[in-house]
Amino acid sequence: MKKVLMxxxxxxxxxxxxxxxxxxxxEAVKQKIVVEKVDGLxxxxxxxxxxxxxxxxxxxxGKFYNARGEEEDIFKIxxxxxxxxxxxxxxNNPVYEEDQYDKNGKLVAKKGEKRGGGDNTIxxxxxxxxxxxxxxxxxxxxxxxxxxxxxxxxxxMPQDWKNLSPKQLEDTVEKFTRETIxxxxxxxxxxxxxxxxxxxxxxxxxxxxxxxxxxxxxxxxGMKEFMRLLDRATKGVRTAKGGDKxxxxxxxxxxxxxxxxxxxxxxxxxAKIDYDIIGLSFYPYWHGSMADLKANMEMxxxxxxxxxxxxxxxxxxxxxxxxxxxxxxxxxxxxxxxxVPSVQGQATELRDIIATVAGVKGGCGVFYWEADSILWKGAxxxxxxxxxxxxxxxxxxxxxxxxxxxxxxxxxxxxxxxxIWGGSAKNGSGFVPYALAEAIEITAxxxxxxxxxxxxxxxxxxxxxxxxxxxWDSVDWKSQKAGKITVAGTVTGTDxxxxxxxxxxxxxxxxxxxxxxSGKFGKWKFNGPGAACFMENNKGNARTGKxxxxxxxxxxxxxxxxxxxxxxxxxxxxxxxxAMGGGGENNIRxxxxxxxxxxxxxxxxxxxxxxxxxxxxxxxIPVSTQNVTVGIYxxxxxxxxxxxxxxxxxxxx
Numbered sequence: 001m002k003k004v005l006m007x008x009x010x011x012x013x014x015x016x017x018x019x020x021x022x023x024x025x026x027e028a029v030k031q032k033i034v035v036e037k038v039d040g041l042x043x044x045x046x047x048x049x050x051x052x053x054x055x056x057x058x059x060x061x062g063k064f065y066n067a068r069g070e071e072e073d074i075f076k077i078x079x080x081x082x083x084x085x086x087x088x089x090x091x092n093n094p095v096y097e098e099d100q101y102d103k104n105g106k107l108v109a110k111k112g113e114k115r116g117g118g119d120n121t122i123x124x125x126x127x128x129x130x131x132x133x134x135x136x137x138x139x140x141x142x143x144x145x146x147x148x149x150x151x152x153x154x155x156x157m158p159q160d161w162k163n164l165s166p167k168q169l170e171d172t173v174e175k176f177t178r179e180t181i182x183x184x185x186x187x188x189x190x191x192x193x194x195x196x197x198x199x200x201x202x203x204x205x206x207x208x209x210x211x212x213x214x215x216x217x218x219x220x221x222g223m224k225e226f227m228r229l230l231d232r233a234t235k236g237v238r239t240a241k242g243g244d245k246x247x248x249x250x251x252x253x254x255x256x257x258x259x260x261x262x263x264x265x266x267x268x269x270x271a272k273i274d275y276d277i278i279g280l281s282f283y284p285y286w287h288g289s290m291a292d293l294k295a296n297m298e299m300x301x302x303x304x305x306x307x308x309x310x311x312x313x314x315x316x317x318x319x320x321x322x323x324x325x326x327x328x329x330x331x332x333x334x335x336x337x338x339x340v341p342s343v344q345g346q347a348t349e350l351r352d353i354i355a356t357v358a359g360v361k362g363g364c365g366v367f368y369w370e371a372d373s374i375l376w377k378g379a380x381x382x383x384x385x386x387x388x389x390x391x392x393x394x395x396x397x398x399x400x401x402x403x404x405x406x407x408x409x410x411x412x413x414x415x416x417x418x419x420i421w422g423g424s425a426k427n428g429s430g431f432v433p434y435a436l437a438e439a440i441e442i443t444a445x446x447x448x449x450x451x452x453x454x455x456x457x458x459x460x461x462x463x464x465x466x467x468x469x470x471x472w473d474s475v476d477w478k479s480q481k482a483g484k485i486t487v488a489g490t491v492t493g494t495d496x497x498x499x500x501x502x503x504x505x506x507x508x509x510x511x512x513x514x515x516x517x518s519g520k521f522g523k524w525k526f527n528g529p530g531a532a533c534f535m536e537n538n539k540g541n542a543r544t545g546k547x548x549x550x551x552x553x554x555x556x557x558x559x560x561x562x563x564x565x566x567x568x569x570x571x572x573x574x575x576x577x578x579a580m581g582g583g584g585e586n587n588i589r590x591x592x593x594x595x596x597x598x599x600x601x602x603x604x605x606x607x608x609x610x611x612x613x614x615x616x617x618x619x620x621i622p623v624s625t626q627n628v629t630v631g632i633y634x635x636x637x638x639x640x641x642x643x644x645x646x647x648x649x650x651x652x653x
Contacts, residue, residue, distance in 0.1 A: 023342040025320040025391070029400045029421040031343040034428035034462060035410035038355045045358060046309055046365025047408040048085035048140065049078060049394070051372040052118040053379060055128050060378035064399045067419035074372060075135035077401055082408030082415055086132045087140040087311060087367050089198065090180070091120050092158035093147050100384050103638065109383045115148055116383035122180060129189035140249070140311070140367070141184070141191040143177060143233070144198045145205050148382075152201040152253050157208070166208050166225055170232045173205075177236025178243075185241045193247040195311070196233035199281055201252050201260060205229060227271040234274050251279030251311055256292030258299050265304055277364065278304065281312040284339070284349065285332040285538075290356045297360040309365035310357055314392040315349035316341040317404060319540060322375045322397045325386025326611070331539035333546060336457070338437060338465035341391075341540075345463035347404035347425070352464070354411050374399045433458035433496040437465045438545075440500040445508070449477045456498045458491060470498050480504055510565060510573075510649040516547040521561075528559020528634070536643065543578050543614050543645040551634055552641035556586070562631030564594070565649070568623055572653035575630050576618040581608030581642020587635040588642070592621040595628040606632075608642050620652075 023031060054074060066072040066080070078086070094117070100109040109115075118124070125141070132139045144150040147158050161169060177196070184190055197204045203211040203226040210220040221229075230250070237243050250268060254260050265278065278300050282293050297308050316329040319341045332338050332349075339345040350368060357363035371394040373387060380387050390397055394405040406425035409415020418424040437457035444450035456470045469492035475485065482504050489498040513522050519535045526533065536550035549561065577590055588606035595602075604617045621628055630649055 023318045025318045030423045032424045033344045036429045037413040038411040046085045048367035049371040050087040050369045052089045057379040062376035069420040081405040085138045089142040133189045138192040140193040142195040151199045155204040174232040174236040178240045181240035195249040199253040247276040249277040249279040253281040255280035255282030256288035278308045279311040285330040301362045307362045307364040311367045312369040315346045316391045317343045317346045322390045323386040328388045333539045336467040340463035347407045348462045350407045431460040431462040435459045443503045446504045515545045517545045548643040548645045559634045564629040573621045577647040580614045583608045585636045593629045595623045
């Protein structure tokens with residue numbers, strides 16, 4: 001919900017989000033989707049997937065099914081659907097350094113056991129690489145230079161390299177890179193391209209190759225040592241057998257951030273490091289709009305003159321979660337753009353990224369991350385957790401190929417399919433609005449003109465979202481009495497009719513930005529740990545709008561969010577809030593204080609019962625001092641989390 005208090009005596013605007021066209025997980029393979037062709041797309045364009053989990057999934061019994069419903073080799077399914085390139089990550093020694101216990105003290109993994117996530121050792125990747133080459137596909141090897149996940153937030157040194165000096169580490173990185181590639185070549189599966197590190201926003205192999213410092217780790221190598229290590233890694237590629245034909249990729253996350261790419265690649269250029277492709281991660285729900293991606297790539301093309309590929313992207317075909325572990329996906333829906341979490345929305349997101357990359361000089365490919373991430377016991381993103389990605393795979397939870405995988409063919413104008421379950425994927429264009437992305441509800445005082453929006457966010461028939469102008473039907477607002485009125489409007493350039501529900505009432509919410517849509521605390525006073533409580537921009541975790549007041553911390557904590565109102569008219573007020581979360585807190589309460597000149601408080605206990613299980617809590621406040629302080633008190637246990645939305649303070653008597 002979006003509420004903007006114009007004045008305490010005038011108008012409040014509310015914009016309520018709702019899910020339109022989202023796919024149920026068990027209906028995913030039955031969806032009929034339409035994908036627009038990308039004109040001028042080169043046959044050499046890298047239509048890639050990352051399926052680093054595949055060896056572990058299949059070793060534990062996971063299976064994949066083609067559009068005919070038959071069990072089939074995943075590489076055959078991928079190739080038939082237009083994939084021509086496969087990316088695989090490589091870890092050094094992905095085993096636990098110490099015994100692992102859960103929060104209840106139960107042993108869940110022993111020292112030396114495999115960590116999961118694909119178990120991507122050299123031996124594992126050799127098995128995968130041979131299958132890639134046998135299938136007639138190209139192969140990108142992604143060195144993490146770590147024993148497990150490496151990304152902007154963690155770039156941990158491999159266990160076996162921790163005691164090396166910087167010079168020894170440089171020599172080791174070059175040797176390890178060269179010998180690894182030589183091993184692949186000796187077994188008939190030379191990589192066509194190699195990433196020398198994964199999402200290197202802040203360097204790699206910390207602390208030697210770390211580019212930032214804090215009080216805990218003042219002794220870092222900094223940018224200078226990061227460049228030395230990166231240079232030696234690329235030399236390891238070039239000095240390997242056939243290394244002169246391998247394309248070298250330097251990869252950052254946050255693909256829409258121009259300042260980040262200038263910061264790193266200016267240094268790469270200055271250090272004269274040999275590479276061929278700028279690799280970008282771009283997940284719209286984390287990294288922004290297609291316009292942000294395009295602007296960054298155009299800057300890179302002009303500034304560095306290299307090829308560019310989005311080597312990681314993904315989007316959900318459903319918001320549903322298939323196992324006990326929560327998922328990382330967030331609905332992408334900004335002020336002007338977005339995608340519905342559906343098979344159609346997933347296909348459109350992938351198509352739009354391909355079109356964006358191909359439309360920039362030097363844009364050479366797109367890779368969909370963990371397209372194979374189906375649900376299978378024993379094949380999770382780590383040995384101590386479940387799967388956080390199954391709703392973003394290009395296969396159903398049980399391994400059936402989704403119509404959205406056909407996007408790789410359809411962007412080139414071929415490969416229309418119909419599957420055995422009634423689903424299909426075809427080429428098409430001319431998408432039109434079919435629903436509002438955010439239902440419009442407005443509250444105003446009788447006699448006032450409600451601030452109907454000049455533009456509305458619509459959902460097109462390809463499950464993308466866009467902002468269009470609207471002309472509202474005429475209403476004589478001056479003569480309207482209290483009550484609810486539905487107003488229709490014609491969306492510019494379409495036959496689609498928008499509707500707004502206007503509530504005329506003297507009951508006005510005193511709380512500005514009641515749905516936290518500004519993304520700021522504003523007039524709220526916060527007392528507590530900032531790392532635990534914050535404004536979250538995640539439409540999937542919001543009751544209405546996109547923003548909520550969110551809390552989570554690995555440790556227990558206490559906090560108070562409060563706001564004081566003065567100069568009120570005495571009388572009875574109602575305070576309410578909507579809440580949802582995982583539960584298990586010591587105490588959460590909605591409270592009011594200072595309303596009668598004493599230390600008394602009126603409270604309502606809040607009990608969370610699960611994700612997206614929203615409950616409203618209310619208290620009545622007899623204000624006799626013209627003042628009141630209202631707020632939310634938290635006393636949590638470790639790992640508790642939750643969200644608050646749509647808070648109201650209204651005079652009712």
